[in-house]
Amino acid sequence: MSPIYELVKDRKVCSVEADSSVLEAARLxxxxxxxxxxxxxxxxxxxxxxxxxxxxxxxAVGRLPGTTKVSEVMTANPKAxxxxxxxxNCLYLMREFGFRHLPIVDGKELKGLVSSRDIxxxxxxxxxxxxxxxxx
Numbered sequence: 001m002s003p004i005y006e007l008v009k010d011r012k013v014c015s016v017e018a019d020s021s022v023l024e025a026a027r028l029x030x031x032x033x034x035x036x037x038x039x040x041x042x043x044x045x046x047x048x049x050x051x052x053x054x055x056x057x058x059x060a061v062g063r064l065p066g067t068t069k070v071s072e073v074m075t076a077n078p079k080a081x082x083x084x085x086x087x088x089n090c091l092y093l094m095r096e097f098g099f100r101h102l103p104i105v106d107g108k109e110l111k112g113l114v115s116s117r118d119i120x121x122x123x124x125x126x127x128x129x130x131x132x133x134x135x136x
Contacts, residue, residue, distance in 0.1 A: 082104075
């Protein structure tokens, strides 16, 4: 199977700064139709912020999205994978640790974010192609 970066290489890399408000991050996620966003500080990956974080760490505990900084409610120091990592290994990490999103890096440079949905859609398209080959 291909390296994980193949799944996201054609996407614009979206991220937010650690001192952005939750409201700004949520708007970016809504506009880009994404469920999580990498959090950066001085050009380095310092966290990940997801829809689940909005619900559990902001809304459910009564924090204000406009004044709460992403850095206060993100998952800090997320596990990231190298651009050459296999899709199988990423799937294993996601299952083992309960992640739905994995940042992809090349050294310290953020190259993208892969979701479990991305992997599922890739798997489905591979299975469909295999079935077409067998039927043809």
